[in-house]
Amino acid sequence: MPDVDVFTALANPARREVLRLLRDGGPHPVAELARRFDMSRPSLSEHLRLLKDAGLVTERRAGRQRLYSLRTEPLRELAGWLAPYERFWQDRLHDLANFLETDDDD
Amino acid sequence: MPDVDVFTALANPARREVLRLLRDGGPHPVAELARRFDMSRPSLSEHLRLLKDAGLVTERRAGRQRLYSLRTEPLRELAGWLAPYERFWQDRLHDLANFLETDDDD
């Protein structure tokens, strides 16, 4: 497992679309996903492998199908990465509020 | 302005490090940033241009320097993109909670 980071995994629009489909429609077999894309099935397979290496999907075998499901843990890590920036922009908003009205509203 | 999406902009570790430096240290001139990287200054310049095209930094001229500052709006968009997934994983956690203890705790 080459261990792909979540930023790399999300950099491609097709992969983001896969995640959205799994989020909104639950687990999907590959062929079902493939029907949504203007792309060969093997190419989709590679995207799925990368998403799996990034921990963003899991695969479960069901007969001759493989059901891919969303795994959100890496997205939680992304939310964690984002948190200090939220703090930053809220500080800036707070500064702006303080500047506009000169009294301190906490 | 080629209009770069935030996912593409964040896909590179050097660019994420630039954002962190600007977040934690405020506006920086290019040379100051360049000192933090094992990379030529022109290469850093290209990363800065891409970050600017993604709206993640702004540049302000100050004499012969250019001060780059963090702009968080695209990160807010990213937080917005993330929101439906947070809902998803909280639903799953909620389902799990309901499964473990069979009474409903909201």
Next chain:
DNA sequence: ACAATAGGTAGGAAAAATCCTACCGGTCAA
């Protein structure tokens, strides 16, 4: 005006990402 400094742009090499067709293995149904 001239040298020094800050930093962007050009051109190109090397590596990585994206996509394809062809092929292979596993599962199911007849």
Next chain:
DNA sequence: TTGACCGGTAGGATTTTTCCTACCTATTGT
């Protein structure tokens, strides 16, 4: 068991990304 189906892997072409050195422009201080 044999054929159809599901889906992964191999090999390779093309594009994009990343990085470099060389060079150019603009500002500042002497």
